[in-house]
Amino acid sequence: MDIEITRIANGLTVVTDPMPQLESTAVGVWVDCGARNETRAQMGLSHMLEHMAFKGTARRNARQIAEEIEAVGGYLNAYTSREQTAFHARILKADVPLAVDILADILTSPAFEAGELERERQVVLQEIGQARDTPDDIIFDHLQSVAFPDQPMGWPILGDEDSVGSFAREDLKTYMAANYRAGAMTLISSGAVEHARMVELAEEKFANLPRGESSETLPARYEGGDLRLSEPHEQAHVVYGFPGIAGNDPDIYAAQVYVTALGGGMSSRLFQEVREKRGLCYSVYAFANAFRDGGLIGIYAGTGEDEAAGLSAVVAGEMASLAETANADEIARAKAQLKSGLLMGLERPAARAEQIASQLLTYGRVLAVSELTEKLEAVDVSAVRRFGSRLMQAAMPALVALGPVNKLETYSAFANRFGAVGSRAAE
């Protein structure tokens, strides 16, 4: 990897990651602004802005944006997360200048036309409906709000009917002026690209971005608790959450190995115990979400109404057991999976660009693959057990259950499986 980084005069960071053997490029702008930058009234505004960027600029209407990129076989999309909003394109190499021109156009002079806003509001309301119709999607929004209640880190990214219904053109303009500043934005390209040319393009196209850095956000404050919604689903969808760690916490590598060994593949403890041995679930997995100043470790499982009865005990039991008996073989397997995932990701330009964005957000620099693999290699059995033990101390897990969940054990029964050793001994 021969990554080059230049900060141009207004503060925009330009990163190029050449993959000379390719005929195409992934190019995008990552903005350090997402749901956690919003006040309660602004809930969903980052996402609405992401949508509205495509709805016309001073030079192009929405249809022209779509037609220009697709006329050259390009693909333009965007996503909003809690800490970032990304606008990205996949494009053949000859058309990189066009992609940069369009990205710059939608990010520096969006029209936010009132009629378009009215229509896009309806589209976003449909998007909210679609998410709600997908229990194994919406459950993660609920988890986030249970883990981080009454604070920006817990808002649903899409907002809700009330907030989405309230946004006016001025709100978008004010929010953009406050958050879409050059110092909070990074133009990243992986694939068939040359750094000097990208810097030149950035200087030309993004010249009028306002100066300024990322705006401050409130700290993430984990609380935990539970939410159960008896909805008419076939499955009981259950997610368990525990306070995690920030992306730049040195323990993040141990956390990744831990979740992989717990529920990251077919040989993981949860897959073996919950699916292979007990046949309780089709989907069961663990994950580690990391933010700038915190994180969330979680486990998702989809199971039947009756099968839900024993689920929580098995999940807590596997967590306790991994914290005590994690062994060298399973840790080696988890590390091998994480390393090959890294190496295979390097073969895909879009995955590379996204990883660069994530590292810049987390560390303020791009990590060499060798640095990442060394850090993974350094994780040993005791580090994983230590991390697992720390999770077992959680005073207040987060638990969300949707569907036929009446047989799932109570929150307090589940929470009592965790917490200080003293309180567990006293049960």
Next chain:
Amino acid sequence: MDIEITRIANGLTVVTDPMPQLESTAVGVWVDCGARNETRAQMGLSHMLEHMAFKGTARRNARQIAEEIEAVGGYLNAYTSREQTAFHARILKADVPLAVDILADILTSPAFEAGELERERQVVLQEIGQARDTPDDIIFDHLQSVAFPDQPMGWPILGDEDSVGSFAREDLKTYMAANYRAGAMTLISSGAVEHARMVELAEEKFANLPRGESSETLPARYEGGDLRLSEPHEQAHVVYGFPGIAGNDPDIYAAQVYVTALGGGMSSRLFQEVREKRGLCYSVYAFANAFRDGGLIGIYAGTGEDEAAGLSAVVAGEMASLAETANADEIARAKAQLKSGLLMGLERPAARAEQIASQLLTYGRVLAVSELTEKLEAVDVSAVRRFGSRLMQAAMPALVALGPVNKLETYSAFANRFGAVGSRAAE
């Protein structure tokens, strides 16, 4: 692309597609057997066999299969479609022999142990529950059964509670003996591979596959009709289907350009009219599924209860309008999208292996990229209009609607927008 193909002594086809710049490989076995090979009582048996292949062999139990592949950072998975079942791995190049050994082991000497079958039955029932909890997934199973009723082409791939509940060990063994013959199977690898070495591995590991070719299947017989299920979803999920064409029909390229222009991207007619202009949907798109002897052209839309009222008229209107007024610009855009999709797919080993499998199934040979792009290039405005007009003649569209669908226009009102010109004129 320097693809090499060898048929080894027992009839197994070995295809290698070297990508010398890569450090990893996608390798898998594609079997010409899927849901359409099943009788009604066997509904879901192909998929159950796919699951049970991973549950132990003469040499390895289920846990060993998982542990061996994941110990080297590999990833093993499988899927069942209507005409094929695929077992595939992503693996670093040094471990390709291990992946081939495991694939051969699970495909030539699965144990189908009775206790494992009982547990896996529960897992598949959970998978069915999960699919039913995802309306924009399960709706395509319903579409298939409405389009191709009472015939293997219309079975749900997962089967149902009754069929899955009935499978015994003998059923798996008999079905495998009838369908998993060397002549019906292809070992495909894309990435860091050498053909001579793969042939050698195949000869060593797959030697005891039974000889024989693909088994016959009943012809696909399109009928159409409608199914509405008033379920408590947020959105009305609606899918419209029309008789399509086989993958080896020379019109398949016109069909692909047609669906791309109709609903394949942001600049497509449906996206512009349904989402951008009317704000009715978040998701709306068109697709062309092709089988060996037929196909299905479809449109999916997720919308609100009130918004559903006008949806069918708009969809039919856009189809009629595209058939009459398709223009050179939009056809050029659709072709550019399809071509760049092809070129970008070439950068991903798993996508390449899958495309090779699909071409071998459809054409009995691998097509050069230049041949595909030439065929796409040759599609002109009149070919697209012709294909669109053919769809407008459909006597019996297929229509499935799930959710709050009481305001959607009736099936007969929708069907009357199609059919012979005479009958339309007579309305």
